[in-house]
Amino acid sequence: MAQIRVDGDTLVVQIEGLDKLWSFKSRLEIPLGNVRGATADPGAITEPKGIRTSGTHVPGVITAGTFRVDGERIFWDVRDPRNAVVIELRDERYARLITEVPDPRATVTLIEQALTRPAP
Template sequence: MQLTLTSTHLTIDLDWQERLWACHIGSAIQVPLEQIIAVSCDRPDTSWREIRAPGTFFPGVIKAGTYYTERGREFWYATPPWQILNLRLRDHYYKGIYLALADNQSWCDRLQPQA
């Protein structure tokens, strides 16, 4: 997965394997920076009240794809060691995007919404 930050957008480019596991047709997810309302490196609470549609889930191995939760529609691509970049969005197709990144703290610092 490749993240690219411009002055107006965050682009998340998925390789073919990530697209396969996430059942995601497009190769990229575009997020306008103005739609990011919160960024953290905390692993969000998950619940048994999630609907995976479509996606892949093997406990302790991978959680990928679109999930419908109490928080809204979310995109996940997470694998161990579960260092999660947690983006909360407004006015976007997804209400949340959760990505496992080795340098998640760096991205967390770079993406903090400006007041």
């Protein structure tokens, strides 16, 4: 599971617990300018995972780490797909972040509000 927050002009994804071990990541920082949007998407877990380059994949249990699909890197950290959020990125190492969060709707709202707030 991950905690997601906005710190100034940066989206911070903090990976928690043993998921750090399974995904080989503890934190991702993405400039808000490179975030295209976010959706709560429990169906994302059915997407093809592609080739795992690092991390863990036990179908029906956990998908965590970096995977390549059609030349794009996707970061996964999902155990319970009901809490999955998909964050679309541009000009980043990853094309998408698919992660489990405590409250998907609140997380999507947080990201969407950060993307629509006026620049200082």
